[in-house]
Amino acid sequence: MSENSKLWTNVHQASKIYILPNFFTAGNLFFGFLSVICCMSAQFENAAAVMPGVKKFASFIFPNIPEAAPETTFHYALAILCILASCFCDALDGRVARAIGKSSLFGKEFDSVADSLSFGLAPAMLMYFLVLQPTSGMPKFLISLLGSSGLIIGFLFLLCACIRLARFNVLTNPYIVGHEKYEKGDFSGLPAPAAAGAVASISLTMLSLDLAKFAAILVPLMLLIAWFMVSNIPYPSFKHINWNTSARFRTFVLIIAAILLIFALKEYSFAIMFLIYVFYSPLKYAPRLAKVLSYIKRRTSKR
Numbered sequence: 001m002s003e004n005s006k007l008w009t010n011v012h013q014a015s016k017i018y019i020l021p022n023f024f025t026a027g028n029l030f031f032g033f034l035s036v037i038c039c040m041s042a043q044f045e046n047a048a049a050v051m052p053g054v055k056k057f058a059s060f061i062f063p064n065i066p067e068a069a070p071e072t073t074f075h076y077a078l079a080i081l082c083i084l085a086s087c088f089c090d091a092l093d094g095r096v097a098r099a100i101g102k103s104s105l106f107g108k109e110f111d112s113v114a115d116s117l118s119f120g121l122a123p124a125m126l127m128y129f130l131v132l133q134p135t136s137g138m139p140k141f142l143i144s145l146l147g148s149s150g151l152i153i154g155f156l157f158l159l160c161a162c163i164r165l166a167r168f169n170v171l172t173n174p175y176i177v178g179h180e181k182y183e184k185g186d187f188s189g190l191p192a193p194a195a196a197g198a199v200a201s202i203s204l205t206m207l208s209l210d211l212a213k214f215a216a217i218l219v220p221l222m223l224l225i226a227w228f229m230v231s232n233i234p235y236p237s238f239k240h241i242n243w244n245t246s247a248r249f250r251t252f253v254l255i256i257a258a259i260l261l262i263f264a265l266k267e268y269s270f271a272i273m274f275l276i277y278v279f280y281s282p283l284k285y286a287p288r289l290a291k292v293l294s295y296i297k298r299r300t301s302k303r
Helices: 019-041 054-061 071-100 105-132 140-171 179-184 192-208 212-230 249-265 268-302
Strands: none
Touching: 019 071, 019 105, 054 071, 071 105, 071 192, 105 140, 105 192, 105 212, 140 192, 140 212, 192 212, 192 268, 212 268, 249 268
């Protein structure tokens, strides 16, 4: 039997480090670390000296950002790009491991450690510095509100991301009976990479349209995304899709439309696609939840 079809028999087998899949996990960790550095650099007065060439590179990748924008804007743009790059690496590491039949418990735990930085700390810092930190252009009541609660809101996102990752490891632990349901089926709760991608892409749209004054409006949305991570709402998983996977005609058309959307709307397309994924399941299961609540209400009223 292969390693993927039975439990690991000893600690050495479970802790094997396969180079190729863990290379992408290391890339995920690197981009998460770089995103944190970019957020911190944006707070320094000598930001251009800390990371030279950032403005030119960010302007090339995101041409919709105004040329006259402050230097810090381009550092945040690069931080956002790094989070999106982490999402890309995270999508590949497990897929590569399954494709070559080289999975290990070490790789699974290493992936969660990397995710806690790239999809927990990095987006939380981006939220705090770009959205939750009071600025002079905001109304006074928002300055007062964020001044006292911005740090807590940022930490709540980080906390929910770490809880989501820890719960996923427990649910998919191969030594627990019934783990196959969560290993092969839908995700339970919004995946942390999707939550981080939504935060990053929304922030990118805010930078491109110069909407910094209205950043506080995003606070309820950020809290909702954090709650989705620790909820039990089923979210579709794409980890078993490969080149041999067939699709219905409607699905194929949607994929082509998504590709065209990226080329047409450039950086704005990421926010649209991430938000569609974030709210697809809650909207899909909302009627079922309403029926359950209605049933509970009727049973309660009869007593």
